[in-house]
Amino acid sequence: MAEQFVVELKHVTKKFPGVVAMRDMHIQIKPGEIHGLIGENGAGKSTLIKVLTGVYVPEEGEIYVEGRQQVFKNPVQAREAGIACVYQELNIVKMLSVVDNVFMGRRITNKFGLLDYAYMHEEARKALSALGHGTIDTRMECGKLGIGQQQMVEIAKAITQNAKLIIMDEPTSSLGEQEVKQLMDTVRLLKDRGIAILFVSHKLEELFELCDRVTVMRDGEHILTSDISQMTGDSLIEAMVGRTLENQYPKIPTSRGEMALKVENLTQIGAIRDVSFEAYAGEILAFAGLVGAGRTETMRAIFAAEKPDSGKVYVKGKEVSFKNPGEAIRSGLAFLTEDRKGQGLVLSESVKTNLILSNIKNYRKGPLLNHQEINKVSEDNVKTLRIKTPTIEEVVVLLSGGNQQKVVIGKWINSDADIYIFDEPTRGIDVGAKIEVYNVMNRLVSEGKCIIMVSSELPEVLGMADRVIVMREGRIMAEIPRESPHFNQNDIMKAAWGGEIA
Amino acid sequence: MTTAVKKRSNVGDFIMKIAPLTVLAILYILFSIMHQGKFMTMANQMNILKQTAVNCLIGAGMLLALITAGIDLSVGYNAILATCTIGVLMQNFGITSALILIPVAILVSTLAGFINGTLLTRLDLPHPFVSTLGMKNVLWGVALLITSSKTIGFTNKGIDNTLWIGRATFDVNIFGLKLLTGFPVSFILVLVVYGFFHVFLNHTALGRQIYCVGGNPEAARLSGIRSKDVLTVVYMISGFMCGVAGVVLAGRLNTANTASAATYDTDAIAACIIGGASFRGGKGTIWGTLLGALLISTIRNGLNLFSAGNDIQYIVIGSVIILAVTIDVTRNKLEARARKLATV
Numbered sequence: 001m002a003e004q005f006v007v008e009l010k011h012v013t014k015k016f017p018g019v020v021a022m023r024d025m026h027i028q029i030k031p032g033e034i035h036g037l038i039g040e041n042g043a044g045k046s047t048l049i050k051v052l053t054g055v056y057v058p059e060e061g062e063i064y065v066e067g068r069q070q071v072f073k074n075p076v077q078a079r080e081a082g083i084a085c086v087y088q089e090l091n092i093v094k095m096l097s098v099v100d101n102v103f104m105g106r107r108i109t110n111k112f113g114l115l116d117y118a119y120m121h122e123e124a125r126k127a128l129s130a131l132g133h134g135t136i137d138t139r140m141e142c143g144k145l146g147i148g149q150q151q152m153v154e155i156a157k158a159i160t161q162n163a164k165l166i167i168m169d170e171p172t173s174s175l176g177e178q179e180v181k182q183l184m185d186t187v188r189l190l191k192d193r194g195i196a197i198l199f200v201s202h203k204l205e206e207l208f209e210l211c212d213r214v215t216v217m218r219d220g221e222h223i224l225t226s227d228i229s230q231m232t233g234d235s236l237i238e239a240m241v242g243r244t245l246e247n248q249y250p251k252i253p254t255s256r257g258e259m260a261l262k263v264e265n266l267t268q269i270g271a272i273r274d275v276s277f278e279a280y281a282g283e284i285l286a287f288a289g290l291v292g293a294g295r296t297e298t299m300r301a302i303f304a305a306e307k308p309d310s311g312k313v314y315v316k317g318k319e320v321s322f323k324n325p326g327e328a329i330r331s332g333l334a335f336l337t338e339d340r341k342g343q344g345l346v347l348s349e350s351v352k353t354n355l356i357l358s359n360i361k362n363y364r365k366g367p368l369l370n371h372q373e374i375n376k377v378s379e380d381n382v383k384t385l386r387i388k389t390p391t392i393e394e395v396v397v398l399l400s401g402g403n404q405q406k407v408v409i410g411k412w413i414n415s416d417a418d419i420y421i422f423d424e425p426t427r428g429i430d431v432g433a434k435i436e437v438y439n440v441m442n443r444l445v446s447e448g449k450c451i452i453m454v455s456s457e458l459p460e461v462l463g464m465a466d467r468v469i470v471m472r473e474g475r476i477m478a479e480i481p482r483e484s485p486h487f488n489q490n491d492i493m494k495a496a497w498g499g500e501i502a
Numbered sequence: 503m504t505t506a507v508k509k510r511s512n513v514g515d516f517i518m519k520i521a522p523l524t525v526l527a528i529l530y531i532l533f534s535i536m537h538q539g540k541f542m543t544m545a546n547q548m549n550i551l552k553q554t555a556v557n558c559l560i561g562a563g564m565l566l567a568l569i570t571a572g573i574d575l576s577v578g579y580n581a582i583l584a585t586c587t588i589g590v591l592m593q594n595f596g597i598t599s600a601l602i603l604i605p606v607a608i609l610v611s612t613l614a615g616f617i618n619g620t621l622l623t624r625l626d627l628p629h630p631f632v633s634t635l636g637m638k639n640v641l642w643g644v645a646l647l648i649t650s651s652k653t654i655g656f657t658n659k660g661i662d663n664t665l666w667i668g669r670a671t672f673d674v675n676i677f678g679l680k681l682l683t684g685f686p687v688s689f690i691l692v693l694v695v696y697g698f699f700h701v702f703l704n705h706t707a708l709g710r711q712i713y714c715v716g717g718n719p720e721a722a723r724l725s726g727i728r729s730k731d732v733l734t735v736v737y738m739i740s741g742f743m744c745g746v747a748g749v750v751l752a753g754r755l756n757t758a759n760t761a762s763a764a765t766y767d768t769d770a771i772a773a774c775i776i777g778g779a780s781f782r783g784g785k786g787t788i789w790g791t792l793l794g795a796l797l798i799s800t801i802r803n804g805l806n807l808f809s810a811g812n813d814i815q816y817i818v819i820g821s822v823i824i825l826a827v828t829i830d831v832t833r834n835k836l837e838a839r840a841r842k843l844a845t846v
Contacts, residue, residue, distance in 0.1 A: 346714045368705045
């Protein structure tokens with residue numbers, strides 16, 4: 001072997017029912033290098049991390065650690081082989097002390113069989129000093145530390161386990177500027193100790209500042225690995241998005257009607273700032289941006305799912321201030337949430353109950369429910385939306401993802417809304433169901449409804465939107481109409497990554 | 503693939519549905535043989551119904567709480583408080599009219615339920631376990647306070663109208679044939695109330711909303727259902743049912759006694775769980791609860807006929823509750839597995 005890699009992946013494929021999450025992936029990480037990993041949302045980065053840490057067992061392919069082939073059947077085996085991961089959501093038990101967190105899951109006992117705290121404190125202190133954070137008191141309760149310091153505790157945990165590779169999944173996303181600097185210093189200290197780092201980030205500037213090499217993923221596949229000095233921001237973005245638009249977007253032209261929704265300076269501290277925009281009847285307005293850019297938060301604030309701290313919302317020219325989602329629905333808003341199972345459906349209930357969930361009170365005859373009417377409407381929905389279900393009494397949990405999504409869409413169509421907010425309407429459903437969802441959107445706009453579509457899939461945005469608003473870190477970065485020359489993947493991505501559109 | 507799974511889960515569903523009925527039938531056969539001439543008598547059967555009534559009434563309210571993935575641990579003392587309210591109004595204020603005693607008792611219990619709901623939804627206490635466990639003690643204390651910790655007797659105090667519903671029985675004779683003798687009016691009340699609950703849960707908007715809030719409170723909220731209001735109403739109804747149970751208790755026990763609430767809460771929970779409700783919420787039926795309550799009364803009655811003391815009864819009923827919960831947990835696991843298989 002010409003060059004020894006600390007971790008190497010060859011021809012790894014991971015499948016899920018109906019989807020291939022990672023196909024023929026390969027990556028080689030050298031000892032003591034900082035290796036960047038980027039890709040769009042859903043490009044397969046998380047899958048790669050989970051394969052490396054033993055959370056997923058791939059169907060095909062080989063994993064080598066320091067030249068020896070390994071099969072990780074569970075996270076413990078990956079940890080023992082020397083692969084550690086600092087997740088975006090830290091695995092810190094806030095009520096426990098620093099030392100307890102560093103040694104969680106391991107028992108170091110003295111000759112009496114009791115935990116050897118003297119030794120553990122010593123080791124934890126050593127590890128933290130090596131990270132340049134020797135000042136952290138190992139007796140301190142972790143919850144009292146800042147996020148940056150909690151992250152250090154996680155990294156200390158990794159190095160006391162003799163990790164050879166530490167994966168950092170968007171480690172800077174919840175840090176302040178000062179903490180980011182400290183983290184970068186720590187990462188360089190780790191590099192000097194010969195520990196390899198796989199640095200997953202959405203921020204190009206960080207990658208350029210920190211990494212030696214970078215790997216780009218797209219659609220679950222390896223696109224390129226290169227020295228970062230050979231790359232530019234534009235070339236990285238091109239590698240991330242570089243695919244051609246296929247004709248799976250049956251957009252039909254419509255004419256823009258009156259203003260349906262106007263939002264002024266909507267602010268939710270810590271999530272969105274000064275968001276202002278207008279949406280019109282008969283158009284599809286898309287919201288693009290990276291995960292965590294504040295798009296969903298904006299929609300939740302408009303719908304009063306989470307009350308905004310400040311800002312104004314106008315529906316058809318009239319100012320409104322919803323106290324709860326019920327009021328928003330009565331004003332003609334509908335909100336298809338991105339989390340279908342957690343927020344959209346009552347999984348334990350029937351198709352028909354879910355279809356009438358948002359306006360059940362409209363189906364009353366006296367004090368009782370009019371089951372005939374409910375059945376008629378549900379049967380209608382099943383037919384027009386082509387929901388594949390044996391009967392309307394079927395429990396929705398047994399339906400496929402695409403059909404579940406159609407049930408949610410049916411629920412909102414029944415509420416007879418004028419403004420439809422669709423948050424990731426095609427996430428996790430197959431291509432056929434996607435096209436049917438687009439057709440429903442077409443039908444709604446041609447009936448003069450207003451659609452706001454939040455989507456992380458750029459081809460979908462370009463395929464269906466009349467106008468796109470790009471958000472980044474809680475703010476609107478750009479607004480691009482379909483006619484504009486900037487209405488293309490590269491410019492939208494540039495705005496989403498914080499760049500200027502020329 | 504999918505259809506095979508569905509068939510299997512339907513069979514499983516069916517077995518789960520008839521399981522309590524099967525157990526009840528087996529118990530009947532068993533007790534009939536073991537207590538020949540004692541168990542299958544008209545008087546004893548009517549006794550079982552009489553004993554079931556209070557648990558059925560409390561269980562109906564408990565069912566709603568369980569459907570919303572909650573629990574109401576205050577039911578026992580809430581019912582006792584209703585009985586004590588009747589006693590205090592009679593003894594200290596000389597009120598004897600059923601038209602005052604019954605509504606006031608029920609109102610007091612409903613108010614306690616409203617407080618339960620408010621604590622849960624407006625103070626955002628983590629789980630109704632907390633609010634209702636606290637309220638259980640509060641209500642016990644209030645009952646002791648208003649009665650000065652004394653037992654109040656109802657015999658010959660001129661409030662027989664109020665006691666009638668918990669006490670009265672009637673006979674059914676058809677063409678001189680004694681079909682039923684000593685059928686308790688309180689069980690008729692149960693059947694009427696359960697009929698109402700059946701309609702309420704299945705045929706009204708609020709009833710369906712209770713299931714939806716139980717199945718997924720966030721989805722319900724984002725669909726415009728006021729989850730908090732629905733929950734508050736659920737605990738008020740539970741309180742209301744405790745009030746009704748308290749009135750029946752007054753007639754059945756002939757006393758207002760703060761010490762008698764011991765097993766009402768667990769019996770009610772057990773009745774619901776045996777009847778198909780789940781601690782995870784979202785399911786349960788009123789007729790299942792009726793079966794569950796009958797099952798528990800039958801076990802108690804059978805043990806009584808063995809002249810088994812309280813000790814044995816507690817042990818057996820405790821085991822039955824644990825068994826019922828185990829079945830519930832197993833059922834959930836099986837369903838989760840069926841779901842996983844169905845999505846492959």
